[in-house]
Amino acid sequence: MSALSIKNVTKSFGENHILKGISLEAEAGEFIALVGPSGCGKSTLLRIVAGLEGADSGEIVAGGRDLTRLVAAERNVAMVFQSYALYPHLTAGQNIAVPLAMRNLTSMQRLPVIGSMLPGQREIRKDIMRQVTDMARSLKIDHLVDRKPGQMSGGQRQRVALARAMVRQPGLFLMDEPLSNLDANLRVHARGEIVDLHRRAGVPTLYVTHDQAEALSMADRVAVMMSGSLLQLAAPEVIYDDPAHIEVAKFVGQPRINTIASRVDADGAVTLGTWRLQPHETLAPGSDITVAIRSEFLSIADMGTPGLPAHIERLEFLGSEVIVYTKLDAIGESMVVKLAPSEAKGLVAGKPVTIVPQGERLMVFGADGARLRADLTFTTLLERAHG
Amino acid sequence: MTQTFTLGRAIRLTLLSLGALIFLAPYIFMISTAGKGQSEIFTSSLSLIPTQFFYLENFAKAFGRVSMGTLLWNGVVVCGLIFVFQVVIAIPCAYAMAKLKFGAARLLMALVMLGLLVPIHATSLPLYVAFDSAALLNSYTALVAPFSISVFAIFLFLQFFRAMPDDLIHAARLDGMSELGIVMRVIVPNAWPAITAFAIFSVVAHWNDLYWPLIVVSNQAYATPPLGLLFFRAAEAGDDYGALMAATLIITLPLVAAFLLAQKRFVEGITMTGLKG
Amino acid sequence: MADMTAISLPVEKSRPIVNVSERHEARVAWMLAAPAMILIILFIVAPVIAVITLGFTDFELGYSTFKFVGFENYAELFGDRTFRQSLWNTAIYTAIVAPASILLGLGVALLIESETVGRSFFRTAYFLPVASLLVAMATVWQYLLHPTIGPVNNLLNLIGLPGPNWLGSAGTVLYSLSMIGVWQTVGFNMILFLAGLTAIPRDLYSAAEIDGAKSSIDRFFLVTLPMLGPTTVFVTTISVINAVKVFETVKTLTEGGPNKASEVLLFTIYQEGFVYLRVGYASAMTVVFLAVLVVMMFAQYRLVDRKVHY
Numbered sequence: 001m002s003a004l005s006i007k008n009v010t011k012s013f014g015e016n017h018i019l020k021g022i023s024l025e026a027e028a029g030e031f032i033a034l035v036g037p038s039g040c041g042k043s044t045l046l047r048i049v050a051g052l053e054g055a056d057s058g059e060i061v062a063g064g065r066d067l068t069r070l071v072a073a074e075r076n077v078a079m080v081f082q083s084y085a086l087y088p089h090l091t092a093g094q095n096i097a098v099p100l101a102m103r104n105l106t107s108m109q110r111l112p113v114i115g116s117m118l119p120g121q122r123e124i125r126k127d128i129m130r131q132v133t134d135m136a137r138s139l140k141i142d143h144l145v146d147r148k149p150g151q152m153s154g155g156q157r158q159r160v161a162l163a164r165a166m167v168r169q170p171g172l173f174l175m176d177e178p179l180s181n182l183d184a185n186l187r188v189h190a191r192g193e194i195v196d197l198h199r200r201a202g203v204p205t206l207y208v209t210h211d212q213a214e215a216l217s218m219a220d221r222v223a224v225m226m227s228g229s230l231l232q233l234a235a236p237e238v239i240y241d242d243p244a245h246i247e248v249a250k251f252v253g254q255p256r257i258n259t260i261a262s263r264v265d266a267d268g269a270v271t272l273g274t275w276r277l278q279p280h281e282t283l284a285p286g287s288d289i290t291v292a293i294r295s296e297f298l299s300i301a302d303m304g305t306p307g308l309p310a311h312i313e314r315l316e317f318l319g320s321e322v323i324v325y326t327k328l329d330a331i332g333e334s335m336v337v338k339l340a341p342s343e344a345k346g347l348v349a350g351k352p353v354t355i356v357p358q359g360e361r362l363m364v365f366g367a368d369g370a371r372l373r374a375d376l377t378f379t380t381l382l383e384r385a386h387g
Numbered sequence: 388m389t390q391t392f393t394l395g396r397a398i399r400l401t402l403l404s405l406g407a408l409i410f411l412a413p414y415i416f417m418i419s420t421a422g423k424g425q426s427e428i429f430t431s432s433l434s435l436i437p438t439q440f441f442y443l444e445n446f447a448k449a450f451g452r453v454s455m456g457t458l459l460w461n462g463v464v465v466c467g468l469i470f471v472f473q474v475v476i477a478i479p480c481a482y483a484m485a486k487l488k489f490g491a492a493r494l495l496m497a498l499v500m501l502g503l504l505v506p507i508h509a510t511s512l513p514l515y516v517a518f519d520s521a522a523l524l525n526s527y528t529a530l531v532a533p534f535s536i537s538v539f540a541i542f543l544f545l546q547f548f549r550a551m552p553d554d555l556i557h558a559a560r561l562d563g564m565s566e567l568g569i570v571m572r573v574i575v576p577n578a579w580p581a582i583t584a585f586a587i588f589s590v591v592a593h594w595n596d597l598y599w600p601l602i603v604v605s606n607q608a609y610a611t612p613p614l615g616l617l618f619f620r621a622a623e624a625g626d627d628y629g630a631l632m633a634a635t636l637i638i639t640l641p642l643v644a645a646f647l648l649a650q651k652r653f654v655e656g657i658t659m660t661g662l663k664g
Numbered sequence: 665m666a667d668m669t670a671i672s673l674p675v676e677k678s679r680p681i682v683n684v685s686e687r688h689e690a691r692v693a694w695m696l697a698a699p700a701m702i703l704i705i706l707f708i709v710a711p712v713i714a715v716i717t718l719g720f721t722d723f724e725l726g727y728s729t730f731k732f733v734g735f736e737n738y739a740e741l742f743g744d745r746t747f748r749q750s751l752w753n754t755a756i757y758t759a760i761v762a763p764a765s766i767l768l769g770l771g772v773a774l775l776i777e778s779e780t781v782g783r784s785f786f787r788t789a790y791f792l793p794v795a796s797l798l799v800a801m802a803t804v805w806q807y808l809l810h811p812t813i814g815p816v817n818n819l820l821n822l823i824g825l826p827g828p829n830w831l832g833s834a835g836t837v838l839y840s841l842s843m844i845g846v847w848q849t850v851g852f853n854m855i856l857f858l859a860g861l862t863a864i865p866r867d868l869y870s871a872a873e874i875d876g877a878k879s880s881i882d883r884f885f886l887v888t889l890p891m892l893g894p895t896t897v898f899v900t901t902i903s904v905i906n907a908v909k910v911f912e913t914v915k916t917l918t919e920g921g922p923n924k925a926s927e928v929l930l931f932t933i934y935q936e937g938f939v940y941l942r943v944g945y946a947s948a949m950t951v952v953f954l955a956v957l958v959v960m961m962f963a964q965y966r967l968v969d970r971k972v973h974y
Contacts, residue, residue, distance in 0.1 A: 396779070399775050399778065399779055400779065400781065400782075402775060403772070403775050403776065403779065403782075403786050406772060406790070407785075407786055407789035407790065409847075410789050410790050410792065410793065410847065410850075410851075411789050411792065412808070413793075413801060413804045413805060413808060413847075414792065414804075416804065416807070416808060416815055417804045420807065428813060429813050433815055433818050433819065433822070476699050476700050476703060477700060479696035479697070479699070479700070480696060480697045480699070480700035480701070482696060483692075483693040483694075483696040483697040484697065487689050487690075487692065487693035487696070488686065488689055488690065488693070489689065489690040489693035489694055489697075490690065491693075491694065491697065491701070492693075495697060495700075495701060498701070498704050498705075498708075498709065499704075501708070501709075502704055502708045504954075504957055504958060504961055505708055505712055505954070505957075506909065506957070508909065508911075508930055508933070508950070508953065509711075509712065509715065509950055509953060509954045509957075510707065510708060510711035510712060510715065511937075511938075512711075512714075512715055512718065512937050512943055512946055512947050512950060513710070513711040513714035513715055513718065513947075514707070514711055515937075515938065516725065516943060519725070532707070533707050535703055535707070536700060536703035536704055536706075536707055536708070538704065538708070541700060566692045566693075566696065567696070570696070591794075591795065594797070595797055595798055595799075595912075597798075597799055597911070597912045597915065597916075598911055598912075598930070598934070601915070601934075601938075602934075602938050612797060612799075612800075613797055613798070613799035613800070613912070616797070616799050616800055616803065617799060617915075617916065620803065620916075628807050628810075628813075631803060631807070632803075632804065632807065635800040635801075635803050635804055638797055638800050639796050639797050639800045639801065642795055642796065642797065643792065643795055643796055645795075646791075646792070646795035647788070650784070650788060653791075653795065654787070654791070654855055657794070657852065657855050657856075658855060658856065658859040
């Protein structure tokens with residue numbers, strides 16, 4: 001039995017279908033990143049799991065409990081918000097204590113003045129204080145507990161928000177872009193910290209982000225969402241190397257994957273510029289397809305070598321690699337090639353070259369965007385079509 | 388759960404509706420009574436629709452006893468003049484305080500903060516003595532002059548200008564504009580939200596003000612709407628509530644209509660200038 | 665050597681250039697601020713000084729001479745039964761109108777905020793009195809509260825209750841005026857509270873729900889009330905100051921009567937200063953009025969500094 005299962009969740013606002021039936025299973029202790037462009041429904045899905053919004057249909061089960069009809073407070077989930085959502089009038093310590101106070105104190109005991117006079121609450125409060133201190137110490141924010149959010153830096157607030165989420169030992173951990181308000185340096189550092197914390201807590205985690213690099217680097221599995229549908233849920237390597245959908249391939253990876261629109265010829269072969277490619281298995285003749293290949297699986301050779309003739313338009317030197325922007329001579333499509341600096345020696349803008357793809361890395365997608373599995377590899381790049 | 392939800396909402400809507408009814412009752416009775424004849428007012432005050440329509444008669448009386456046109460005109464002139472003076476004087480000052488360096492800025496800030504504390508009621512005695520000895524009572528000057536300076540306007544614009552980027556002004560200077568040119572062509576066009584908010588605040592405050600007009604004006608020719616209504620009440624010896632309600636309706640209408648038409652701006656303006664009530 | 669002097673010369677010259685541009689900026693600033701400054705001195709500073717000075721004289725309008733009488737006016741003030749009554753009435757009026765209009769304003773704002781239907785209608789309805797001419801609406805209230813022909817008493821009679829003489833009897837007049845005062849100011853406070861409520865980040869409510877604040881009452885105490893802190897301090901100050909400045913309704917409806925039962929501070933000052941023309945004496949009263957305002961503003965600054973610091 002999985003630790004969290006989301007079954008066929010839908011949500012619409014009027015004619016606007018935000019979620020078109022999302023299903024997803026997470027194992028115990030698994031870290032799943034929900035990634036996609038803004039407006040794809042990932043945050044809505046997270047808020048539905050949290051109980052902050054209701055789904056139109058579908059089911060959410062966690063740890064054997066059906067959460068679908070429970071309010072947020074009863075679900076024992078923790079959430080870290082993009083804005084951190086710390087209570088500005090409470091100190092860091094008081095912020096961390098809120099979930100415990102809500103759970104362990106009665107509503108009478110929580111009243112401002114009267115509450116502190118009721119019997120029995122002192123021990124509970126002491127216990128809460130102890131847990132807060134422990135949590136603050138383990139996140140190395142014990143020196144901040146008496147400060148209010150307004151007096152803390154972004155990174156410190158983020159840690160307080162994490163502490164508030166973790167202190168009550170939730171059954172499920174939800175994070176809504178928790179790093180997007182940090183500056184670039186801090187963000188990379190915080191990625192490692194969150195993964196670390198997650199490993200220690202061992203709680204299934206849903207992590208929403210629009211940053212594909214964040215998703216790939218942190219998650220056990222990545223769920224790529226586009227306009228309300230879950231396109232692929234798989235390990236980061238699979239998402240990158242073996243995307244199930246053209247949109248997934250385009251969304252993941254920097255620079256963006258090279259794509260060339262084409263059509264299957266009458267004999268089942270594919271013409272790519274001056275090349276004809278013979279797929280491994282048959283494609284329906286006449287159907288529209290997209291051929292895609294990542295920039296690192298292209299190389300540049302001298303003019304005259306078998307390959308795709310092109311002109312270099314522009315070079316970007318990035319230190320450990322060089323990005324070469326080219327334009328194919330035959331069909332005018334842009335091709336981006338990623339090279340090691342040593343391979344880029346002697347390349348200048350305007351130079352005519354030949355681009356050589358690694359044949360087994362070419363991917364073909366159908367008109368609906370789905371990957372055409374049948375032809376994972378092209379047998380070879382065939383001979384130059386007379387041109 | 389859904390049960391308590393609907394019950395809660397029912398209670399909420401009932402409370403809101405009852406409250407709204409109480410708050411609107413005076414307007415309902417004002418409109419109803421303005422159309423009733425003397426005898427009906429005395430016999431059945433609870434029926435809302437007049438059995439016989441006396442609207443024409445009552446409005447004729449209201450227009451006959453006091454020159455309503457003059458009152459409304461005075462209100463427009465006085466509020467308009469006050470607003471123009473306040474803005475023309477406050478904006479350059481607020482700009483200088485927000486964006487220019489000069490020695491008196493701190494003193495000026497202290498004066499503004501002090502000024503925020505002092506309402507017209509506190510300065511009216513010496514001002515009255517002064518206007519009296521200058522023989523300026525019963526004039527537009529007396530009605531407008533004390534309000535030509537609004538420290539609140541300076542305060543509001545100051546906050547607004549401080550939030551404007553310095554680079555905007557530096558760029559204007561490099562383009563060769565004079566400081567006055569900057570105020571007119573860069574600051575003012577960008578300050579419209581603050582200016583409209585202040586306009587609403589200022590007009591509401593001075594259209595409604597009774598205290599100062601009551602002190603400096605005894606001649607009906609210069610009466611503002613609230614003062615005029617007071618005169619009308621004095622002239623109306625008996626309980627001719629029909630005519631009185633008609634007059635009330637006429638005098639209340641302009642500002643209420645303005646509010647209903649530009650509700651969003653009104654609310655924004657009140658929110659922005661909420662400070663000094 | 666010759667080169668070096670040639671280089672150092674412009675450097676020395678450049679210092680006064682900076683000063684010239686700073687002086688120019690200061691001069692322009694002075695010119696822009698001068699009209700405002702002169703008018704502030706003319707219409708605010710000078711009159712305040714004059715009122716304080718006049719408070720120590722026996723100046724009366726119409727007499728050409730006056731003399732300084734020290735604290736005589738103040739001594740008379742605190743023996744003056746009208747003035748004491750007036751202070752007391754103002755205090756009662758404020759003690760009713762300020763809390764009632766704040767609580768009702770908050771209540772209405774909360775109800776409207778949590779309701780989806782008819783929001784703008786309700787907002788308009790409650791705000792209308794703020795946009796209406798108070799003198800005019802006071803006249804309408806006078807009719808509504810008329811002891812014999814007024815709809816309010818007719819309504820009470822209908823359900824068998826005797827209607828009081830709202831504005832005409834010393835026992836009820838202050839409460840009736842307070843009621844009108846509350847009616848007039850609730851909308852204003854409501855708008856400010858609504859603005860305060862909209863400014864609360866939605867995420868805080870989500871966080872509170874996740875943290876276990878199940879009921880809306882829990883969330884009110886955890887999020888809404890603390891987050892409205894600054895607005896509340898602010899609304900309180902305005903409400904108190906406006907209540908202390910009550911004048912229009914008293915002047916229009918009761919002239920302080922019956923039997924001084926609705927005599928309030930500004931009305932007393934108005935009577936003494938502009939009807940009896942005892943300027944010196946009225947000035948002393950004005951100083952007391954001003955002192956009350958200063959104390960209340962000061963209390964607000966302190967409260968804001970202490971409590972509402974995030």
